[in-house]
Amino acid sequence: MRRKGYGALLCEQHEFLAKLRGFSELYLFSDTAVSLYARLGWEKVEIVPFGSRLVIVMKKIGKRE
Numbered sequence: 303m304r305r306k307g308y309g310a311l312l313c314e315q316h317e318f319l320a321k322l323r324g325f326s327e328l329y330l331f332s333d334t335a336v337s338l339y340a341r342l343g344w345e346k347v348e349i350v351p352f353g354s355r356l357v358i359v360m361k362k363i364g365k366r367e
Contacts (some may be wrong), residue, residue: 309338313338313339316328317364321364326364327361327362327363327364329360331357332360333355343362344362346358346359
């Protein structure tokens with residue numbers, strides 16, 4: 303189901319809910335969808351071991367209104 307926009311919609315919804323709850327920074331880790339998150343404005347923070355994999359920790363800072 304890649305390239306249909308579902309991942310972007312899910313991220314948008316999570317970011318919206320986090321903003322409603324007063325969170326200004328969000329973090330995630332991924333080893334499969336890094337390019338998607340980068341396109342959506344997430345920044346790479348570091349690479350860390352997770353089990354037998356290396357994953358990229360990413361951060362997004364919400365806009366202040």
